[in-house]
Amino acid sequence: MYFLYNISVYIIGFLLKIIAPFNKKINLFVAGRKNVFEKLEAAIKPNDTIIWFHCASLGEFEQGRPIIEKAKQRYPNHKILLTFFSPSGYEIRKNYGCADFVAYLPLDTKKNAQRLLQIINPEIAIFIKYEFWPNLLKVLRSQNIKTILVSGIFRKEQSFFKSYGRWMRKSLQTFDHFFVQNNRSKGLLESIGFLNVTVSGDTRFDRVFDITQQDNTLAFAEQFTGRHITLIAGSTWPKDEELLVSYINTNADANQKFIIAPHNINANDILKLKERISKNTILYSERKNKRLEDYQVLIIDTIGLLSKIYNYADIAYVGGGFGSGIHNILEPATFGVPILIGPTYHKFKEAVDLVKLGACEVITNQSEFNAIATTLFTNAKIRKQKGAVSGNYILKNVGATDIIVKYLDNTINKK
Numbered sequence: 552m553y554f555l556y557n558i559s560v561y562i563i564g565f566l567l568k569i570i571a572p573f574n575k576k577i578n579l580f581v582a583g584r585k586n587v588f589e590k591l592e593a594a595i596k597p598n599d600t601i602i603w604f605h606c607a608s609l610g611e612f613e614q615g616r617p618i619i620e621k622a623k624q625r626y627p628n629h630k631i632l633l634t635f636f637s638p639s640g641y642e643i644r645k646n647y648g649c650a651d652f653v654a655y656l657p658l659d660t661k662k663n664a665q666r667l668l669q670i671i672n673p674e675i676a677i678f679i680k681y682e683f684w685p686n687l688l689k690v691l692r693s694q695n696i697k698t699i700l701v702s703g704i705f706r707k708e709q710s711f712f713k714s715y716g717r718w719m720r721k722s723l724q725t726f727d728h729f730f731v732q733n734n735r736s737k738g739l740l741e742s743i744g745f746l747n748v749t750v751s752g753d754t755r756f757d758r759v760f761d762i763t764q765q766d767n768t769l770a771f772a773e774q775f776t777g778r779h780i781t782l783i784a785g786s787t788w789p790k791d792e793e794l795l796v797s798y799i800n801t802n803a804d805a806n807q808k809f810i811i812a813p814h815n816i817n818a819n820d821i822l823k824l825k826e827r828i829s830k831n832t833i834l835y836s837e838r839k840n841k842r843l844e845d846y847q848v849l850i851i852d853t854i855g856l857l858s859k860i861y862n863y864a865d866i867a868y869v870g871g872g873f874g875s876g877i878h879n880i881l882e883p884a885t886f887g888v889p890i891l892i893g894p895t896y897h898k899f900k901e902a903v904d905l906v907k908l909g910a911c912e913v914i915t916n917q918s919e920f921n922a923i924a925t926t927l928f929t930n931a932k933i934r935k936q937k938g939a940v941s942g943n944y945i946l947k948n949v950g951a952t953d954i955i956v957k958y959l960d961n962t963i964n965k966k
Contacts, residue, residue: 567580591667591671602630605676605678607635618955625956629963630651633653634653641654702732703730703731730751733750752951759858769860781809785878786813788814809847831847833846868892877896889938891914
């Protein structure tokens with residue numbers, strides 16, 4: 552299997568280069584890896600002591616972010632290297648201030664792994680949630696580089712726990728310690744002989760709690776919302792927007808306001824969304840010299856504002872639940888608001904928890920959306936009760952970062 556894996560990596564790498572000119576994301580994936588070794592060699596000095604964080608994409612970065620920022624603060628004599636597998640993570644965070652170096656992870660060949668580790672020679676490698684690359688992990692182990700997994704989550708469907716997954720289980724032997732999100736993950740690892748496991752929880756709770764401790768003031772949002780009850784819909788997809796538009800056009804009264812932050816901010820799609828809304832609607836990019844209080848719907852046609860915008864929510868709708876899965880439900884929850892989501896959410900523990908607790912409502916069709924949204928808009932008592940459950944859920948789950956940092960304090964040389 553290991554032999555077949557290595558062949559497949561080379562074949563995939565070859566095919567990606569052929570496809571790259573015809574696909575923007577794949578082109579970023581391929582182009583971003585050109586000269587990555589040369590760039591790292593130029594940036595990293597021989598006497599630099601590196602703490603290396605690796606994550607697949609943006610979601611995993613958000614999980615690792617509290618640890619990265621603590622490490623930057625606590626170990627000032629170390630340099631932070633942050634690598635991404637996906638363009639959606641790298642392109643957004645390539646200028647992240649708490650990392651000294653940000654780069655793409657090279658494809659997982661033995662030669663690439665050896666060259667990467669020769670250049671960076673990290674004191675410790677910290678993998679976030681997923682990302683089990685057999686060649687890279689094998690070389691890390693052969694060089695005795697301390698390696699840990701943080702915010703890990705394991706499911707019985709993964710190959711590690713199947714009869715054919717013995718070769719992948721060997722990759723797990725690289726990890727000196729696993730910090731996992733739940734007892735189920737710990738039990739699965741213990742079932743295949745790994746006892747170096749701590750249930751620390753999910754560092755995303757620390758991340759979203761930290762958001763509430765920052766200045767989340769947005770002048771345009773204050774002007775737009777005023778004293779009106781506001782529903783903020785984040786990371787929406789077409790099916791989500793279909794429900795929202797129908798409700799706005801036929802059910803919303805003048806006291807209700809809506810901010811929609813689509814997942815896709817393609818200009819043509821944004822204009823089509825605006826044209827479908829019969830109520831007075833404005834784009835974020837059109838806000839200058841406009842009286843925002845005169846509009847009922849605001850569409851956010853830029854990125855990077857959503858976590859702050861949730862501060863102005865009375866009700867939140869999180870998109871993606873009619874597709875492959877919901878987006879980040881913790882960002883609105885930390886502001887103590889009731890949440891609406893679509894039916895595809897069962898892979899997300901926090902969503903399952905919040906649904907069971909009653910803070911989150913699952914929508915499957917237009918009539919359900921209309922009924923639940925109307926109740927939340929008109930019944931302040933129910934709205935505040937559900938919101939309080941959301942906020943308390945976050946508070947009860949903070950602390951994973953401190954557990955992991957305590958381990959790092961006992962591991963990293965603070966010279």
